[in-house]
Amino acid sequence: MNEKILVVDDEEGIRLLYKEELMDEGLDVHLAASGEEALAKLEKDKFDLIVLDIKMPGMDGIEVLRRVKERWKNLPVILSTAYHHYKQEFGTWASDAYVVKSSDLKELKTTIKDILNTGRK
Amino acid sequence: MGYDILSKIIEFTDSEEALEKRLEDVAALLISFFAFDQCAIYLFDQEKKILILAVEAGSKQEGQRVYREDEGLPGLAIKTGKPVFITQFGRIKDVWQGIADKSASGFKTVICHPVKDDILYGALYMRSMDKKIISPKKKKLLAVIALQLATAIKNYECIVHLTDANKKMQDMQARLVHAEKLLALGEMAATLAHEIRNPLMSIGGFTKRLQQQLGADPSHSAYVERIVKEVERLEKLMDGIVRFSDKSGYELSLEDINNIIEEAAQFFEDEFKGSGIAVVRDMTPDMPRIEADRQQLKLVFNNLMANAIQAMAKGGTLTIQTRHEDNWIVTEMSDTGGGIDIKIMSNIFNPFYTTKETGTGLGLAITHTIVTNHKGIIEVNNNMGVGVTFVIKLPVAREQGGNYE
Incomplete structure (x- = not known):
């Protein structure tokens, strides 16, 4: 069975890119355009992993991360953003991984695989 | 008659002329008014505690140039705060009443008058070959003149300080x-x-x-x-x-600046060789550590070295000097790349400013930001036609005895 992952990003282009690229990796990819939409989808469905953008209008990624970890403690979250410095920020400590956004998705793909493989063991 | 000279003195001391010119006028006026042969004005150096000859007027000018605060007749005048009047039939010798002062030697009348209000500013030193009786009225007049002079010097110093402070503020x-x-x-x-x-x-x-x-x-x-x-x-x-x-996310640790520079220099070793650039190291060993983000600070030296290499495409010398100065660790990097065109000097730290075809214009801007984020200072000394020296001052880490804010 394909692992189900939720991509949360306010940029349509990036959502579509992630979807195509991650589908090629054999993943079942679902999309959310905002933090609110993401939380609503998480209530209805069970996911294996979330890829979460930090900087979004409305509820930002850090807040989404906090709520996710409160409710679904074991659901892995990968934070993705343009900024390196969030790495050191308090709010990001709870995430399972941190990826700097780039048109080269190798790092993201490897990170997803690593986390899913660890979860399977 | 006394009012004449007073109004003249006020006129001189209030003029817009340089202080020395004003003092010269006053000295000349005193000579003619009191009919003395010589008049010298000394200014007191508050730090060194010495009297330094500022101007001389009259015949032979051979007054002693510097007096310690306890030396000679001027020393006596400023110590007691009262004028010294000597009038005698015979000529004054090298030593007068146990006080050695060659400037008085050979004269018959000598006046040493302190120039002061609450603070000591200097002394008047007047000498005459003739025996002159100084009337109480003239003594009083001289006291007023000395006070006027003190005010003039004080005002002058105030203006100098003000101009100085003003310039500093503008900078x-x-x-x-x-x-x-x-x-x-x-x-x-x-x-x-x-x-x-x-x-x-x-x-x-x-x-x-x-x-x-x-x-x-x-x-x-x-x-x-x-x-x-x-x-x-x-x-x-x-x-x-x-x-x-990106201002946050600095990971600070105690670092040896020489070590960081060395690492950056090694990175460019091939480029230095390739461009025929000799690297001269003048680094002070065992200096106190600085508190720094190693990666960020390495970027500073990387940027400066990359710039130096581009400036010296046809070879040259890169001199790297480090030293410990008060609470600062100072690094100087000098190239022989001909210097920066004066027209672009004020822009070099601005982001997106570049003179290179492939540059992003961010190198020096990032360098500036990183140094500032380390509470440091970066300066450029441009020697047109020769080269550029970047001076980077970083504070000594507090644990190492530094006490910066």
């Missing part, structure tokens, strides 16, 4: 405005970078997918490859901007 303000400008530019750049990054990422990502799907079709692959490359270049630029405006 500081200019720096502040510059720093604010850099900050505003940085913030604007960061906002822009973020806005550009996301669409850029989908452009790049989809182009890469296109590249995969087209395979090795030579009719399209060159175009696609070009797009991918340009996007990568832009992404790198955006990365630089984000790093430039």
Whole structure:
């Protein structure tokens, strides 16, 4: 069975890119355009992993991360953003991984695989 | 008659002339009014506690140039705060009543008058070959003149201090405005970078997918490859901007500056050799540590070295000096690349300013920001036609005895 992952990003282009690229990796990819939409989808469905953008209008990624970890403690979250410095920020400590956004998705793909493989063991 | 000279003295001391010219006028006036042969005016150096000859007027001018505060007749006058009047039939010898003062030697009348209000400013030293009786009225007049002189010197010093302070303030303000400008530019750049990054990422990502799907079709692959490359270049630029405006996330540790510089220099070893650049190291060993983000600070020296290499494409010498100065660790990097054109000097730390065809204009801006974030100072000394020296001052870590804010 394909692992189900939720991509949360306010940029349509990036959502579509992630979807195509991650589908090629054999993943079942679902999309959310905002933090609110993401939380609503998480209530209805069970996911294996979330890829979460930090900087979004409305509820930002850090807040989404906090709520996710409160409710679904074991659901892995990968934070993705343009900024390196969030790495050191308090709010990001709870995430399972941190990826700097780039048109080269190798790092993201490897990170997803690593986390899913660890979860399977 | 006394009012005449007083109004003249006030006129001289209040004029716009340089202090020395005003003192000369006063000395000349005193000579003619009191009919003395010589008049010297000494100014008191508050730090060194000595009297220094400022002006002399009259016949032979051979007064002693410097008096310690306890030396000679001027010393006596300033110690007691009262004027010394000597009038005698015979000539004064080298030593008068146990006080050695060769300036008085050979004269019959000598006046040493302190110039002071609450503070000592100097002394008047008048000498005459003739025996002159100084009337109480003239003594009083001289006291008023000395006080007027003190006021004039005080005003002059005030103006000098004020001008000085004013200039310092203007410099500081200019720096502040510059720093604010850099900050505003940085913030604007960061906002822009973020806005550009996301669409850029989908452009790049989809182009890469296109590249995969087209395979090795030579009719399209060159175009696609070009797009991918340009996007990568832009992404790198955006990365630089984000790093430039990134103030948080410094990981500080105690570092040896020599060690960081050495590491940066090793990185460029091949380039130095390739361009025929000799690297001269004049580094002070065992200096106190600084508190720094090693990676960030290495970027500072990387940027400066890269610039030096570009400035010395036809060879030259890069001199790297480090030293410990008060609470600062000072690094000087001098190249022999001919210096920076004076017209562009004021722009070199501005982001996006570049003279290079392939430059992003961020190197020195990032360098400036990193040094400032380390509570340091970076300065450029430009020696037109010779080369440039970058001076970087970083505070000694508090645990190492530094006491910066």
